[in-house]
Amino acid sequence: MNPIDWIKNGSDCEKCKWCWDSCTSNENGTEWDCGCYIKGDAFGDIPCRLINPFKFVVGTLRKKKETYYFAHEYDGFGEWYEEDQAKTKAMREALKNSLDDRVITFKGLDNTLHECNLDSFLDDFTWKVRDKYEYVAHPFDNKSLRQEWKELIAKTLNRFIGIFKPYLCK
Incomplete structure (x- = not known):
């Protein structure tokens, strides 16, 4: 494939190992679901144009993350x-x-x-x-997550300083 065709069309998602599809059958019929570890739910008509080394890094990390969350979905x-x-x-x-x-x-x-x-x-x-x-x-x-982290850091610092407070204040 020459570079100009690749830029216009991207890579072939059907051959990409980071794309997935699943089929479930139930009493209502068969349902198909598909997606991409790299693009997520935005898997659609426009293929990603990442080159293979970047695809490998991003796809591996996201696949491991999804596998972990799926394995621990019902913990506790x-x-x-x-x-x-x-x-x-x-x-x-x-x-x-x-x-x-x-x-x-x-x-x-x-x-x-x-x-x-x-x-x-x-x-x-x-x-x-x-x-x-x-x-x-x-x-x-x-x-927000930012506010929770801010409170956690402040609480940690207060506990840490609290250890040395009796020695600093007389």
């Missing part, structure tokens, strides 16, 4: 799930204890009162209460 999920179930169980018990000997009823279509199944009511109600509680108790922090 078991512990989180157990903690979540323990919180739900504790909230359910607290709600059940707060009801004491009260009966929860609902009005049927014939305007008669029917006793509600307490277990199913508590299962549904526990999720609603926990959802509202978690949002109020632990609001999402919208700090």
Whole structure:
């Protein structure tokens, strides 16, 4: 391929080892997905025009990064799930204890009162209460990564200086 054609058309993505495609079959049919480790989700009509040494470096680093994140996608999920179930169980018990000997009823279509199944009511109600509680108790922090690093560095310096403070201040 001469250099002018290569500049106009780029390299052939179908032959590039940094391009990937996958096929999944389910009850709705077959789905194809494709991408490029170098360009990411912007894989499209315009091929990249990197020369091979740069392609190798960028492609290798990004492929390793994606492989690592894919391998560690569910790290800590078991512990989180157990903690979540323990919180739900504790909230359910607290709600059940707060009801004491009260009966929860609902009005049927014939305007008669029917006793509600307490277990199913508590299962549904526990999720609603926990959802509202978690949002109020632990609001999402919208700090930027820069702000988090700034706070971490300041905290580290304060701890480091705190070691020598008794010797410096008399």
